[in-house]
Amino acid sequence: MSADKRIPVTEETRRELHDLKEPGQTYDDLLAELAQQRRREDLADRFREMDESRDEFVALEDV
Numbered sequence: 708m709s710a711d712k713r714i715p716v717t718e719e720t721r722r723e724l725h726d727l728k729e730p731g732q733t734y735d736d737l738l739a740e741l742a743q744q745r746r747r748e749d750l751a752d753r754f755r756e757m758d759e760s761r762d763e764f765v766a767l768e769d770v
Contacts (some may be wrong), residue, residue, distance in 0.1 A: 716724070728737045 713751065724734060724737060727741075
């Protein structure tokens with residue numbers, strides 16, 4: 708899969724990404740890692756919200 712695309716970013720954002728990038732790591736690898744981390748954080752937030760609202764759930768036998 709070699710579909711090179713340009714993603715316009717500010718110079719500040721480019722510097723921040725450069726600082727996050729490990730030696731030998733591509734920007735594609737870094738962005739994929741950041742996207743995966745975001746998805747994991749979103750999932751953890753959903754679980755946390757479910758845990759906090761579990762008092763709102765009713766047992767099936769009580770329905």
